[in-house]
Amino acid sequence: MRADLHRRDTIIAMSDITVIDISRHQGEIDFNVMKAAGAVGVAMRATIGNYYIDPNFYINWDKAGAAGLFRTAYHVVKPSKTVASQMQHFSDAVGDRHPDFGIGGWVLDCELDDGMDKRTITDNIWGCATKFSDHCGLDVFIYTRMSWFNTFTYPGEWDNWPLWVARYTSAPEPWSDDDPDYLKPRPDEWDDWAMWQYSADGNGQGAFYGASSPDIDINHAKDWIFAGETPPTPPDELPKHLSAKIIAVEEENGFYKAELIISKDCTPGV
Numbered sequence: 001m002r003a004d005l006h007r008r009d010t011i012i013a014m015s016d017i018t019v020i021d022i023s024r025h026q027g028e029i030d031f032n033v034m035k036a037a038g039a040v041g042v043a044m045r046a047t048i049g050n051y052y053i054d055p056n057f058y059i060n061w062d063k064a065g066a067a068g069l070f071r072t073a074y075h076v077v078k079p080s081k082t083v084a085s086q087m088q089h090f091s092d093a094v095g096d097r098h099p100d101f102g103i104g105g106w107v108l109d110c111e112l113d114d115g116m117d118k119r120t121i122t123d124n125i126w127g128c129a130t131k132f133s134d135h136c137g138l139d140v141f142i143y144t145r146m147s148w149f150n151t152f153t154y155p156g157e158w159d160n161w162p163l164w165v166a167r168y169t170s171a172p173e174p175w176s177d178d179d180p181d182y183l184k185p186r187p188d189e190w191d192d193w194a195m196w197q198y199s200a201d202g203n204g205q206g207a208f209y210g211a212s213s214p215d216i217d218i219n220h221a222k223d224w225i226f227a228g229e230t231p232p233t234p235p236d237e238l239p240k241h242l243s244a245k246i247i248a249v250e251e252e253n254g255f256y257k258a259e260l261i262i263s264k265d266c267t268p269g270v
Contacts, residue, residue, distance in 0.1 A: 017221040019043065019195060020209055021074065024056040027212030031060075031067035034210040040226060041070030043107050046093050049078030050085035053093045061097060068231045072099040074107035074143065075132070080114035083127035091135060098136060102226035104194075105138030107164065111145060113152050122153045129161055141194060146187045155188055162194035163187065164219070169198060196220045 018038050022029065023045035034042065042064045045054040057073065064071050075090045090106075099105050110125050125142070132140040143164040165187070167174035174196050175186045199205065199218040206213040 017041075017223060017226060019070075019219040019221045021045075021197070021217045021219060022056075022060060022211070024054050025213055026056075026206065026216060029060065029063065029212070030210035031064045031069060032210070034064075035067050035069055037209050039069065039209060040231070041072070041101055041221065043072045043074050043101070045109075046073035046075060047086075047090045048076040049081045050089040051081075057093070065100075065232045068233070070101045070226065070231050072101035072104060072107055072141075073097070074109050075128070076109040076112065077125055077128055078112060078114055079116040079121040079124040081124075083124060083131060086128060087131045087135070090132070099138060100232045103138065104162070104225050105136045105140050106132050107141040107143055108132060109143045110153075111143075111148055111166075118152055118154060122156070125153060126156065133161070143195075143197070150188050158189035159191065162225075163190040163192070164195040164197065165193045166197040166200075168200060174198070194222050194225060 017040050019041045020034060020039045021043040031042070042060075044057055044060045044064070046057045047053055061071060061073070073094060075086065078086065108125065108128055113121055116124075129140050129142060140161050141164045142158065142161050143166065145166045165174050174193060197217055197219045201215050203215050203218065205218060206216045209216050209218075
């Protein structure tokens with residue numbers, strides 16, 4: 001797939017592209033600080049299973065876009081819940097939002113087995129990946145640890161979707177063909193990775209990237225994800241789930257002051 005999205009002529013020329021992934025655990029985030037620290041994109045948790053919406057998702061989405069960062073959202077797969085119910089829940093949560101993450105789509109976070117058997121887990125992830133790709137018309141990223149994925153899923157054509165691998169190391173790659181014993185386990189299904197989460201808990205980098213939390217997840221991204229793309233343009237108006245009404249305007253010493261009533265509708269997708 002890898003359908004082009006918001007294609008522009010401007011090329012991002014970076015050899016080390018940094019992407020941050022976040023959830024409510026990062027607290028309030030200054031995304032301008034995140035961008036100034038060198039981040040190009042951000043993936044934010046939207047949903048878990050068929051029952052949970054991250055309370056910071058909507059404000060994170062709006063603020064990251066206002067800062068000019070590429071954005072996507074991730075869904076934590078719960079194999080004990082049906083594909084249809086998870087897809088509907090995610091779709092309801094994101095509403096008319098669309099990933100502007102270069103040429104990438106939504107993200108499936110695959111790290112929970114829910115006590116289910118290997119066949120059920122495999123079919124659940126495969127079904128979610130297929131439906132998530134159809135939902136946005138782009139490749140869905142599969143985020144996982146290879147030790148988990150190799151254990152809990154059966155082989156298949158998983159390389160239909162780009163891999164976002166979690167492997168915490170200071171080495172230049174999560175694995176290497178030059179040394180078969182270098183940073184195992186290797187993936188059974190992918191020859192290469194698209195994004196690599198190389199640093200997380202305990203890194204003390206939260207404040208550096210504008211988060212309230214002490215730690216934050218940091219990722220390398222391959223340049224093909226963002227090549228030829230430009231980040232979203234900061235909006236000229238308030239996000240759709242905020243509305244403002246001017247109720248009074250007065251002049252004082254050559255300046256105009258406006259009194260506003262701002263209302264917020266937290267309904268997902270509004």
